[in-house]
Amino acid sequence: RKEVEQDPGPFNVPEGATVAFNCTYSNSASQSFFWYRQDCRKEPKLLMSVYSSGNEDGRFTAQLNRASQYISLLIRDSKLSDSATYLCVVNPLNSGYALNFGKGTSLLVTP
Amino acid sequence: DAGITQSPRYKITETGRQVTLMCHQTWSHSYMFWYRQDLGHGLRLIYYSAAADITDKGEVPDGYVVSRSKTENFPLTLESATRSQTSVYFCASSESGTGNSPLHFGNGTRLTVT
Numbered sequence: 001r002k003e004v005e006q007d008p009g010p011f012n013v014p015e016g017a018t019v020a021f022n023c024t025y026s027n028s029a030s031q032s033f034f035w036y037r038q039d040c041r042k043e044p045k046l047l048m049s050v051y052s053s054g055n056e057d058g059r060f061t062a063q064l065n066r067a068s069q070y071i072s073l074l075i076r077d078s079k080l081s082d083s084a085t086y087l088c089v090v091n092p093l094n095s096g097y098a099l100n101f102g103k104g105t106s107l108l109v110t111p
Numbered sequence: 112d113a114g115i116t117q118s119p120r121y122k123i124t125e126t127g128r129q130v131t132l133m134c135h136q137t138w139s140h141s142y143m144f145w146y147r148q149d150l151g152h153g154l155r156l157i158y159y160s161a162a163a164d165i166t167d168k169g170e171v172p173d174g175y176v177v178s179r180s181k182t183e184n185f186p187l188t189l190e191s192a193t194r195s196q197t198s199v200y201f202c203a204s205s206e207s208g209t210g211n212s213p214l215h216f217g218n219g220t221r222l223t224v225t
Binding site: 032034036042043044045046049087091098099101102103104 | 152213216
């Protein structure tokens with residue numbers, strides 16, 4: 001089983017739509033969770049960390065469900081500029097140097 | 112400007128040649144990393160370094176060598192390039208190695224081995 005699994009998509013949504021991505025992880029002891037964004041042919045950039053109580057940053061909301069071992073990213077009022085690949089990243093306990101990256105979920109927001 | 116820079120951006124080399132990818136950061140971050148990104152695999156850690164003169168293997172270290180004589184530089188060398196090493200290579204740095212610090216990535220080196 002892969003450490004971190006994501007639906008690769010692509011998710012094609014119209015502008016203004018709400019879209020959600022899920023990511024599952026296999027190591028129940030994982031402690032840190034992140035969403036990174038990667039534009040085509042560019043480097044990944046941190047979008048947001050994911051906290052146990054859930055957290056919001058503008059139109060983006062991240063949730064963590066430890067019991068089911070998944071994290072989610074909700075994007076409200078999608079913009080064309082949100083088109084990118086979203087990488088789920090999990091840090092297993094005691095492994096600060098080996099973040100596990102999901103393969104990414106591709107989002108295309110259309111006019 | 113502060114940041115992390117990689118060079119070259121693009122490189123084509125032949126099988127069997129040695130090639131070095133450069134990475135330089137100006138934040139004085141202790142931790143630096145080399146990842147490769149391939150279709151179907153996502154990002155995989157090659158080597159990492161916790162400080163100058165301290166390096167360790169990641170998930171896919173075979174065929175690669177690293178060094179870190181100065182905090183700001185972390186070059187990656189392919190000793191004898193193979194076609195399977197055709198990939199996009201990202202260098203990254205972080206303030207700490209606890210996993211809670213975000214990674215800051217360079218803009219990548221696209222390497223083609225013919």
